[in-house]
Amino acid sequence: MKKSILALLAFVLLLGCGKKTSLTEEEITTYTEKGKAISQATFMALSTQLKQAMQSGGVEQAAQFCNIVALPLTDSLSRQQNAVIKRTSLKLRNPLNAPDSMEIVMLEMYDMMSKMRNPVLVPKILEKNADEIQFFAPIQIKNETCLKCHGVLGQTMSEEDYAFIKQHYPNDQATGYKMDDVRGMWSITLKR
Numbered sequence: 001m002k003k004s005i006l007a008l009l010a011f012v013l014l015l016g017c018g019k020k021t022s023l024t025e026e027e028i029t030t031y032t033e034k035g036k037a038i039s040q041a042t043f044m045a046l047s048t049q050l051k052q053a054m055q056s057g058g059v060e061q062a063a064q065f066c067n068i069v070a071l072p073l074t075d076s077l078s079r080q081q082n083a084v085i086k087r088t089s090l091k092l093r094n095p096l097n098a099p100d101s102m103e104i105v106m107l108e109m110y111d112m113m114s115k116m117r118n119p120v121l122v123p124k125i126l127e128k129n130a131d132e133i134q135f136f137a138p139i140q141i142k143n144e145t146c147l148k149c150h151g152v153l154g155q156t157m158s159e160e161d162y163a164f165i166k167q168h169y170p171n172d173q174a175t176g177y178k179m180d181d182v183r184g185m186w187s188i189t190l191k192r
């Protein structure tokens with residue numbers, strides 16, 4: 001298992017180095033900035049609404065909010081930005097956020113990097129095809145609030161709140177996280 005991950009990593013790194021074909025340094029900067037701006041705007045939109053829901057009805061209401069609103073919100077921002085905005089993870093809550101094969105490789109890479117002593121968790125750009133560029137960026141747990149719904153059961157996350165989450169996501173895997181852990185990744189497909 002470890003070996004295959006290392007092989008995949010090597011593959012990605014080689015791909016990154018050997019494939020400097022059509023993307024210029026300038027394009028890489030442009031798309032990185034664009035991806036960053038879109039992911040930050042989406043994060044802001046999600047967390048503003050999440051905060052409001054938490055204030056009015058605690059985790060119970062907020063989890064319901066995520067259940068109903070998270071995907072439609074990213075979809076409408078996608079249309080607005082003329083991009084495809086996706087949040088994905090190796091440990092999913094909503095199966096609709098499942099990673100594709102390239103996203104799995106990138107998630108494994110960020111996961112591995114995060115375990116290093118001085119992790120360098122930076123966005124990456126990949127030429128998807130002639131018309132599309134894909135932007136990846138790790139999503140880290142930087143806020144204690146995240147742990148209320150993704151933390152350690154019985155410690156940072158209450159049994160009661162988790163029972164509620166489980167009602168909506170019976171196959172949930174997105175728990176057990178601590179501060180600074182990589183929870184998942186942005187994968188944003190941009191038009192060229």
Ligand code: HEC
Nearest residue numbers: 062063066067070087089092093094097145146149174184
């Ligand atoms: C009130 C509970 C709650 C809080 C707080 C919360 N989340 Fe979530 N999170 C959810 C739910 C519910 C989903 C599933 C959303 C959906 O249906 O698309 C989710 C999905 C995600 C996903 C998409 C991948 C997946 O597993 O489906 C990521 C990434 C994520 N959360 C990160 C975070 C981060 C980072 C924070 C803190 C800023 C956070 N969450 C705070 C409940 C929460």
